[in-house]
Amino acid sequence: MTDNQDVLAQATQLLRQHTDAGWTAISADILHRALRAFRPSAPVRGRHELGDFFIASDVVVARLRQAIDAVPNAAASRITCTTGQHQQLTTVTIQIVAAYGTHLITLAQHVHAAATRSLANELGELATAHDAIHTHVHIGDVTDDPRDVL
Amino acid sequence: MVRWPTHQHAPPAPAGEQPEDHALARRAGLGDRDAFAVIVTRHGPALYRFVSRLLDEPADVEDTLQETFLDAWRGLNGFRGDASLQTWLFTLARRRAQTHFKRLPASGSRPHADVTDVTDRLPARNADPADLHRQQDLLTALDAALRMLPPRQRSVWILREIEDFTYADIATVMAVSTTAVRGLLERARSTLTITMKEWR
Numbered sequence: 001m002t003d004n005q006d007v008l009a010q011a012t013q014l015l016r017q018h019t020d021a022g023w024t025a026i027s028a029d030i031l032h033r034a035l036r037a038f039r040p041s042a043p044v045r046g047r048h049e050l051g052d053f054f055i056a057s058d059v060v061v062a063r064l065r066q067a068i069d070a071v072p073n074a075a076a077s078r079i080t081c082t083t084g085q086h087q088q089l090t091t092v093t094i095q096i097v098a099a100y101g102t103h104l105i106t107l108a109q110h111v112h113a114a115a116t117r118s119l120a121n122e123l124g125e126l127a128t129a130h131d132a133i134h135t136h137v138h139i140g141d142v143t144d145d146p147r148d149v150l
Numbered sequence: 151m152v153r154w155p156t157h158q159h160a161p162p163a164p165a166g167e168q169p170e171d172h173a174l175a176r177r178a179g180l181g182d183r184d185a186f187a188v189i190v191t192r193h194g195p196a197l198y199r200f201v202s203r204l205l206d207e208p209a210d211v212e213d214t215l216q217e218t219f220l221d222a223w224r225g226l227n228g229f230r231g232d233a234s235l236q237t238w239l240f241t242l243a244r245r246r247a248q249t250h251f252k253r254l255p256a257s258g259s260r261p262h263a264d265v266t267d268v269t270d271r272l273p274a275r276n277a278d279p280a281d282l283h284r285q286q287d288l289l290t291a292l293d294a295a296l297r298m299l300p301p302r303q304r305s306v307w308i309l310r311e312i313e314d315f316t317y318a319d320i321a322t323v324m325a326v327s328t329t330a331v332r333g334l335l336e337r338a339r340s341t342l343t344i345t346m347k348e349w350r
Contacts, residue, residue, distance in 0.1 A: 007288070007346045007347075008292075008342055008343055008346045010288060011288045011289065011291060011292035011346065012292070012311050012312065014285055014288055014289050014292070015199070015289060015292055015312050016312050018199070018289060019195045019199075020195070020198050020199060020202055022198060022202060022208060022211065022212075023194055023195050023198035023199075026198075026212050026215070027190065027191070027194050030190065030194070030212075030215055030216050030219055031186075031187055031190045031191075031219070033216060033220070034186070034190070034216070034219040034220050034222070034223045035183050035186065035187075035223065037220050037223055037224065039223070039224050039227075058181060058227075059181075061180055061181060061227075062180060062181030062182070064180075065177070065180040065181060065182065069177075075173070075176070075177075076176075076180055077176050078176075078179075078180075079180060097176075145170065147168075147169045147170060147173060148169065148170070148173045150169060
């Protein structure tokens, strides 16, 4: 390696380890502004004692994720909602990652129950009526990394 | 009923260890703000390092990073993991930064800065004997030398030499072939070696 290349190698190594002060100054603002951004999503109809209301499907999905992630040995990897007439939720498909060694049928039952409770909380009687929403649980992956299902 | 094995082979996760990128992306895509915050904290410094060496104005750098993370927050629910999260984020950042290049020569093949300006800005190697100052001077010299490179060469060099991307990942970020990546990288290395020769 020539002297010139050696100088460049030293400088390169320094830059690899360098964190710009500029990032430290703006990082909190950038995160805050990104999380406040509107994420467009379809409305889903809910019903409570005072009548019907609408809730963004993004919110329904976020609450479902929280409920499913609370089930031991499972984590949601994809959740899709399908609405029918009048924006009523008809189908929810939940894809999960399961921890290796878990009894999968039992796990799917727990996920199904957690999803049903969450939908009832969010959408009221439109979710609790018999067969109102078809909930499908799909085990898409099995992982041996416990951090994937924390 | 068929019984699956219930024993666990995987070791427990070390306390306090953060999830991998793919798990964070999955959670953030489903609306998990905490997971997104970890993504920003983990990848923000490298993205800043990249973008701030492509654009001159600090305001443009901040705008580009803001737009990049907005794109990420809005787009993570569609992120399929075909590329790594890191590659995807750098691709978003490169696209956003490119909009600022439209004020510059369109081909992206001409230097961004004048050679004389850059060599004049290179600090002298013996300007300060203290090691800390020497390191700072060396970084300043490299930054000045990088400004001499055309944006595409500069981008490729940073992605390879600083961020340790593979040629294939660089090709994805830059939307060019791996052959083009090799060419751009070779030219960038040659120019930087010659330019840093001035730092004596």
